[in-house]
Amino acid sequence: MTHTITVLGSTGSIGTNTLDVVARHPDRYAVFALSASTQVDAMLSQCARFRPRYAVMASAVHARALRERIAAEGLPTEVVDRPDALEWISAHDEVDMVMAAIVGAAGLAPSLAAARAGKRLLLANKEALVVGGDLFMRTVRASGATLLPIDSEHSAIFQSLPEDPATWPNRVEKIILTASGGPFRTRSPETLRDVTPAQACAHPNWSMGRKISVDSATMMNKALEVIEARYLFGVGPEQLDVVIHPQSIVHSMVQYRDTSVVAQLGTPDMRVPIAYGLAWPERIASGANPLDFHALSAMTFEAISDHRHPERYPGLSLAWQALRAPEGTTAVLNAANEVAVEQFLAGGLRFDQIHAVNLATLEALQPSKVDSLPALLDLDAQARRVAWEQVRRCASSERV
Numbered sequence: 001m002t003h004t005i006t007v008l009g010s011t012g013s014i015g016t017n018t019l020d021v022v023a024r025h026p027d028r029y030a031v032f033a034l035s036a037s038t039q040v041d042a043m044l045s046q047c048a049r050f051r052p053r054y055a056v057m058a059s060a061v062h063a064r065a066l067r068e069r070i071a072a073e074g075l076p077t078e079v080v081d082r083p084d085a086l087e088w089i090s091a092h093d094e095v096d097m098v099m100a101a102i103v104g105a106a107g108l109a110p111s112l113a114a115a116r117a118g119k120r121l122l123l124a125n126k127e128a129l130v131v132g133g134d135l136f137m138r139t140v141r142a143s144g145a146t147l148l149p150i151d152s153e154h155s156a157i158f159q160s161l162p163e164d165p166a167t168w169p170n171r172v173e174k175i176i177l178t179a180s181g182g183p184f185r186t187r188s189p190e191t192l193r194d195v196t197p198a199q200a201c202a203h204p205n206w207s208m209g210r211k212i213s214v215d216s217a218t219m220m221n222k223a224l225e226v227i228e229a230r231y232l233f234g235v236g237p238e239q240l241d242v243v244i245h246p247q248s249i250v251h252s253m254v255q256y257r258d259t260s261v262v263a264q265l266g267t268p269d270m271r272v273p274i275a276y277g278l279a280w281p282e283r284i285a286s287g288a289n290p291l292d293f294h295a296l297s298a299m300t301f302e303a304i305s306d307h308r309h310p311e312r313y314p315g316l317s318l319a320w321q322a323l324r325a326p327e328g329t330t331a332v333l334n335a336a337n338e339v340a341v342e343q344f345l346a347g348g349l350r351f352d353q354i355h356a357v358n359l360a361t362l363e364a365l366q367p368s369k370v371d372s373l374p375a376l377l378d379l380d381a382q383a384r385r386v387a388w389e390q391v392r393r394c395a396s397s398e399r400v
């Protein structure tokens, strides 16, 4: 049987890896719709190759440009530019599964639309869950949607847990996420203020979009993943732990009541968790190279807070701080971090100031009740305004 798939963020790192796996199994998957923000050329070649029924761009200008190119090439794809286009291609009756691979809170509304419509939702877009929190999980449960994590750590945890979620609370002691440590694991922390965007985006093990690459360098990616794990697996903040594993072979672990630890291993290639999400509970070829144990020189683990340099990854502890604060605080943290990273990438903020902006925003804004998508989007917008004030404050203190 052929399954139809919508890929949100199809021109990005996760999006192209998803289409790579899909292309290996033309008998199993047919592309229903693709979406991207501004990359018209890349979208055009994806439309030529996968012949989706629909394509969506983030602005009317880009939609028009794509429509003209599609007409010139005689392709069958229709470019949809209604205001709710992303929600529409995610919740459409003829869609079986949705790959949520937009970066940031921009992916929340379409991910929720897919969840509400009861789809199989392959969630790479961790920010959507960090912002959506309990509301997101309630929506999934109410509609009977199937939520499968694509983040490699969460896919590993899911694969290491018993099949029946009802048994998790009685059996699971702890979830241990592994972190590579990013490009600055051994760099002297005093020099972190001089880090450039190009240095921050040069990850040792993974090739990813720019935002998640910066998050990996600050360890905010792991903070977001701790929050993601809390919601996905329903464990308490005290049951979540992080350990550094520079080789990115062990993708994460579950420790059980009897101290036994179950882990998932593999080469660092996002096509593995993507193939797992696409085919679950079956397994299909992913295109990744198998792990060669004879060639592995070492697998090492390090404590996260190296006592000599606790200042290397100050952002990680914000995950627990936000999880213990009122609901909605994780959305505030996410918004602050999106603003700070964008400013860092644009040259308007120093690398070490990303944490300063995140911390100050968390301290300045206490969310009140967030029980709907509009309330969450309001909170997200409010947090971005507060974060911007903090960015300006950093810039003006720099000039003094």
Ligand code: NAD
Pocket: 008, 009, 010, 011, 012, 013, 014, 015, 035, 036, 037, 038, 039, 058, 100, 101, 102, 103, 104, 106, 124, 125, 126, 127, 150, 151, 152, 206, 207, 208, 209, 210, 211, 212, 270
């Ligand atoms: P990316 O920057 O490479 O791609 C992002 C995609 O989203 C692009 O297609 C872009 O056109 C689209 N997009 C961006 N902003 C948009 C907007 N406002 N509206 C509509 N579309 C928009 O990012 P990525 O590395 O592929 O990451 C995507 C998501 O997956 C992120 O949430 C990231 O944290 C998560 N993730 C990525 C990896 C990885 O290896 N790249 C691993 C785990 C999780």
Ligand code: MG
Pocket: 151, 152, 153, 225
């Ligand atoms: Mg990850």
